[in-house]
Amino acid sequence: MISKTIREEVYNCIKCGICLTPCPVYKQRLMEPFSPRGKVQLIRNILEGRLNLSENFIRILFTCLLCETCTVNCPSGLKVDFLMKAMRTEVIDKFGLSEEKKVLFEFLTGQRPLPANPFREGALNNILTALFPIKGKAGTDPFNKSLHPNGQSFLNMVSEVIKVPQPKGRVLYFTGCATNYLDGAVGRATVDVLSRLGVEVIIPKEQLCCGLPIFFAGDPKMALPNILKNVALFNRQDVDAVVVECATCGAALKKEYPHILREMGEKTDKALALSQKVMDISQYLMRFDFGGMLRPVPGRVTYHDPCHLLRSQGVKNEPRSLLRKIPELEFAEMDGADVCCGGGGIFQWEHPEISEGITARKIENIENTGATFVATGCPSCRLQISGNLKKDGLEVVHPVQLLARSLGG
Amino acid sequence: MLNEKILREFETILGKERILTSKEDMLSYAYDAYVEEYLPEAVLFPKTTAEVSQIMKAANTNRVFVTPRGAGSGLAGCSLAKKGGVVLSLTMMNHILEINKPNRYAIVEPGVVVSEFQKEVEKIGLFYPPDPGSSMVATMAGTVMMNAGGMRGIKYGVTRDYLLGLEAVLPSGEIIQTGSLTAKDVTGYDLTRLICGSEGTLAVVTRIIVKLLPKPKARRTLQAIYNSIDQAGTTVARIVEEGIIPATLELMDKMIIKALEDFAHLGLPLDAEAILVIEVDGDPESVDKQAGAIAEFCRGQGARDVRVAQSEKESEQLWVARRGAFGAVARMRPACVIEDATVPVSFLTRAIKEVITIAQRNQVQIAVLAHAGDGNLHPLVLCDLRDKEEMKRVDKAMDEIVDFAISVGGVLSGEHGIGIAKAKYLSRQISPQVLNLMRALKNTFDPRGILNPGSFLECAQ
Numbered sequence: 001m002i003s004k005t006i007r008e009e010v011y012n013c014i015k016c017g018i019c020l021t022p023c024p025v026y027k028q029r030l031m032e033p034f035s036p037r038g039k040v041q042l043i044r045n046i047l048e049g050r051l052n053l054s055e056n057f058i059r060i061l062f063t064c065l066l067c068e069t070c071t072v073n074c075p076s077g078l079k080v081d082f083l084m085k086a087m088r089t090e091v092i093d094k095f096g097l098s099e100e101k102k103v104l105f106e107f108l109t110g111q112r113p114l115p116a117n118p119f120r121e122g123a124l125n126n127i128l129t130a131l132f133p134i135k136g137k138a139g140t141d142p143f144n145k146s147l148h149p150n151g152q153s154f155l156n157m158v159s160e161v162i163k164v165p166q167p168k169g170r171v172l173y174f175t176g177c178a179t180n181y182l183d184g185a186v187g188r189a190t191v192d193v194l195s196r197l198g199v200e201v202i203i204p205k206e207q208l209c210c211g212l213p214i215f216f217a218g219d220p221k222m223a224l225p226n227i228l229k230n231v232a233l234f235n236r237q238d239v240d241a242v243v244v245e246c247a248t249c250g251a252a253l254k255k256e257y258p259h260i261l262r263e264m265g266e267k268t269d270k271a272l273a274l275s276q277k278v279m280d281i282s283q284y285l286m287r288f289d290f291g292g293m294l295r296p297v298p299g300r301v302t303y304h305d306p307c308h309l310l311r312s313q314g315v316k317n318e319p320r321s322l323l324r325k326i327p328e329l330e331f332a333e334m335d336g337a338d339v340c341c342g343g344g345g346i347f348q349w350e351h352p353e354i355s356e357g358i359t360a361r362k363i364e365n366i367e368n369t370g371a372t373f374v375a376t377g378c379p380s381c382r383l384q385i386s387g388n389l390k391k392d393g394l395e396v397v398h399p400v401q402l403l404a405r406s407l408g409g
Numbered sequence: 410m411l412n413e414k415i416l417r418e419f420e421t422i423l424g425k426e427r428i429l430t431s432k433e434d435m436l437s438y439a440y441d442a443y444v445e446e447y448l449p450e451a452v453l454f455p456k457t458t459a460e461v462s463q464i465m466k467a468a469n470t471n472r473v474f475v476t477p478r479g480a481g482s483g484l485a486g487c488s489l490a491k492k493g494g495v496v497l498s499l500t501m502m503n504h505i506l507e508i509n510k511p512n513r514y515a516i517v518e519p520g521v522v523v524s525e526f527q528k529e530v531e532k533i534g535l536f537y538p539p540d541p542g543s544s545m546v547a548t549m550a551g552t553v554m555m556n557a558g559g560m561r562g563i564k565y566g567v568t569r570d571y572l573l574g575l576e577a578v579l580p581s582g583e584i585i586q587t588g589s590l591t592a593k594d595v596t597g598y599d600l601t602r603l604i605c606g607s608e609g610t611l612a613v614v615t616r617i618i619v620k621l622l623p624k625p626k627a628r629r630t631l632q633a634i635y636n637s638i639d640q641a642g643t644t645v646a647r648i649v650e651e652g653i654i655p656a657t658l659e660l661m662d663k664m665i666i667k668a669l670e671d672f673a674h675l676g677l678p679l680d681a682e683a684i685l686v687i688e689v690d691g692d693p694e695s696v697d698k699q700a701g702a703i704a705e706f707c708r709g710q711g712a713r714d715v716r717v718a719q720s721e722k723e724s725e726q727l728w729v730a731r732r733g734a735f736g737a738v739a740r741m742r743p744a745c746v747i748e749d750a751t752v753p754v755s756f757l758t759r760a761i762k763e764v765i766t767i768a769q770r771n772q773v774q775i776a777v778l779a780h781a782g783d784g785n786l787h788p789l790v791l792c793d794l795r796d797k798e799e800m801k802r803v804d805k806a807m808d809e810i811v812d813f814a815i816s817v818g819g820v821l822s823g824e825h826g827i828g829i830a831k832a833k834y835l836s837r838q839i840s841p842q843v844l845n846l847m848r849a850l851k852n853t854f855d856p857r858g859i860l861n862p863g864s865f866l867e868c869a870q
Binding site: 008011012014015016017018020021022030031032033038041042045050051054056057060074075076077 | 429431432433434436437438440441442443452454480481482498500501503520522524525543545546735736739740743744745793794795
């Protein structure tokens, strides 16, 4: 059942329509049901009993990137994203997840073991291809261009504690599935930068998928064991911070965990204590003076704001400041840096026809800057961008990778 | 009622993918930014003038009601299918066709979003002034049909002042051109300005020619804080009387100051009764001079604190309060109904005080914003639509505000429109003869009465 506070939100919508134009999905389709206002009003009709949880309603409900642009723009302060997520939970509670999603989430939660040789190049691709087979593409992303799974999981490759002489700091590192399975280079860069700055890094080996993709898909019950396990592992007071380099995992630990637990009637004290400790890697790095340590990385960089970093966590300036510190790396702000890239995790697999247009605009804005690097702290954005770039010679990276390079890594 | 035959005819024109008929879709087009809701029977999305023309022709022949709609951000219910029939959504006709710098005009399709158009013309040093509060979503045709105003009205006027010509489709399906590309044109009746503000009752606009101004080179913003609403109101009246023309002249009352402080903590004094936010624009030298003169003026009228922004950044900071005002107030209660009665500017102070008295008398929460320089009040009426008893008091308060405005030579609505929101008051401002003339005009354009039925003309007593 949707909680009373969230139900009440539908009456705070004054139907002004301010959420329409900024919504990336509405902008593609230009039909009201695709807009946040449209969805909020349909939810009101459901809650007031004028509409059933029809197939058509469910289809409409899931045409949302959960990018939170409407939430930050709403003059009435409506938490649109919480309302959408609560409604998704209601739907999945009643009808269950689709088979494809169930399989994918069973992998993520660890309920289903990965194939015998999961890290052989291509094996993971095959799973995903089998799940979402659309003309050799995962949604809008061509596989061969974007998905290169790690040879071995990142958590298996690093030691649990990476000590440094005379540590200047001590952090827990939540790696997230993307770094663990797909992009170990980001994990190596994170550890490298922190070590060079004299920070002891602890990487709890038992950490699990943050569970956010599962919650967003409408199944908090399935995500709950992961949430509880992660809270237990990471809620430690003997570290400076819990650092995260994935925007979505950060949003989970900082914002969504207490919310999900509250909505499920679970205790929130530990999750709240943890959320106080969580920092995006860019925020944590701001406390260091890199004076004299950084070597030139010639080129031009532009930065894309991940939805879950900018809007969920309010992190905007830190990644830009860090990139600007790197000698001979020119920073070029792109038009619409804060607009969603159209990826949205599973969204672009489910709705490639909507993603396509959103992504095309993003790519155009990136390429117009003439950048040699596009940096962004979200694996889903990096997949979406690198899979759809038109020009060659543009490298898609996490900001921390450029810092590692500049530090001589 | 819409029958299968006519639906199939629409399908031949648009294809299946640009027609919506499901229950979920109809519920999504049952509302705009006004309170009431009406379900349409289908929603159509044309992409060309020819398609609009074919749709109108088919609708006219079969006597199907058609209600045009832009973004649905209107505050008077003008884009709702009040008698059923189809909603004609113009959102997919959203191209800027031409921006002509040498002759300073632009041609746009109806569904172009106002603020996006403004951004485009400003890129090449031009300026489209009409700036309604909804400009980030409102469509160009929506603002033409409602003759939208906004904060820059005092200096730059309203949408009607920027129209050079239109392409429109009559209810019969015939396509007409009105106006021209030139700055001057006295050929025949001015149908452009008749269709503008007609609330979608005469024709469907498919192309709009607007005139553009050079973009002002500099802006300066001032903020003046007053201990009494009288002093603030007198300042406004005296600025207008003295012949100073700021680009915007906005007023916020005590309740808005409190809401802003509760919500955004801007450091505004809670014991103040009113704040004026004033902007001047023009050449760099002249804006400095004007800003200085207005600052002196405000102090002379008893302002307790006057700040003049020294940079673009400081200007932005001074605007934070005004921009956040609506949101801060809207968060206080579930709903926020925006009144917009307008009075001659010398009655502004009296009008604001009257609104406050009316609110107290009817036990209704009302915060007052105003485009003060135009005498355009925006009482923000806070309420919960589910509370029937409260809504009765709200209705009564709005009734009294309208009566007061009319009694001092003001109007029912400065910029939001009549629609179904204020139709019942129409006869208080317009004589039966004038109303008959308007109905005759409507009949000439739309003899079968298919376009936007249930409009102000029919609702007025």
